Amino acid sequence: MEVIILPDAVDVGRFAAAKVAAIVARKPSAVIGLATGSSPRGIYADLRRRVDAREISFSRARGFALDEYVGIPLDHPESYASVIAREVVEPLGFDPANVRVPDGRAADLDVAAAEFEAAIAAAGGVDLQILGIGANGHLGFNEPTSSFASRTRIKTLAQLTRQDNARFFDSLDDVPTHCMTQGLGTILDAREVVLVAQGPAKADAIAAAVEGPLSAFVPASALQLHAHATVVVDEESAANLTLADYYRYTLAHKPSGPRHTFAPALPASAQLW
Template sequence: MNVHVFDSNEKLNEAGAGILIGTVQTKPRAVLGLATGSTPIGIYEEVVKEFKRGLVSFRKASTYNLDEYVGLPAGHPESYLEYMKHHLFDHIDLPAESAHIPDGSAADPEEECKRYDAMLADAGHIDLQLLGLGHNGHIGFNEPDHALNSATHVVKLREQTRAANARFFGSLEEVPTHAITMGVGAILKAKTILLVVRGADKAEIVHRALTGPIATEVPASLLQTHPSLVVLLDAEAGRLFR
């Protein structure tokens, strides 16, 4: 495990983008696992800048997103598909058919989970998996539980998670109650995991996840078992590591 604490978000974003870009430069057909939320936005902005400078091409790469809300109609501005288009996909040369996100509007979400797992299996191991961290220690939408599902599955979102995401919607009532998420099994199979955490409100949970007991009640604690984990923290999130 390599933990890096940055004094500025600019340096953190550059470091995160550098790791992602370096993966594609080294392996043009890289399989990337991508995340959403506020945490990776600055990293994606740096990636777009470097792409526009001609330093990287995603033409041969493929991407697989961690999760998607269940029940949002196609084109909903808060769907993770629209998020990815806005922050990354519309600004780089990744072919549309090479970008994969669970279909939260599928008529049968359980079948959609099986379809997504089959695609992940066909793609082979993810070369680089980008992760954020929830306030309760969730990764993807794998919420704390007595046991964690290794496969892609439908999850009922905890109220704490819905409240944290309400800022993106008009009200808490508009936040979906369920999501499709990649399971911890696929996440941990990635060759390299890049965990990015920002903010003082995440300082205690990220320290607990990376230094405390490994337990499914803190899903991110399972990352301690990964042989190639890189952690990027801003100064506030990393205050307990100094």
């Protein structure tokens, strides 16, 4: 796992966007795992800038969303199908036919979950999975105690998650109680993953995920098992990392090479020690 600490949220978005852009430039039909929530918005904003500058195009790229609520209409503004369409597909110019969100409205949710897994496999797997992290350490909607081997399935949302997401709804009662989410096993199958976090509310979860023991109680700790995982955080989300100085030193002394060419230049304000 590579841990990148950057001064602020804008730098976090730019750094992670550079990884997405590099993959899409190399492979225009790349399969991108798409996350919702506030964390990846800086990534999408920087990618939009690159699209507008004609540096990259998502017209042939494919996308799979991480998760979806169960129990709200598809056209609800906070369904993840709506959010992905509004915040990712339209601004970045994906072909809507190439982007799939788990179907939380299906008559048979188990069948829909299995079909979603099959669609990822048929696409050749995910090239790069974008991830945020919940304050309780969840990935997608894999709440604490989710199996590291789990696949796309129905989950019950934790109360903390419902409270955190209530800001997107009129009231806590309006927040769905269930969801369909890619499993941790599904996420670990992506060829590369990049997790972004900003702000003090994520500091505990980041420390537990990066430096704590492997534990289903901290679902994001599953990323320790991934061979090509990058965690990109701002100073506030990095606040509880014991080895922060080591991560800064590593970044400042990064050897050059094909795997490292995606990294943009460090901002002048980056704190290296």
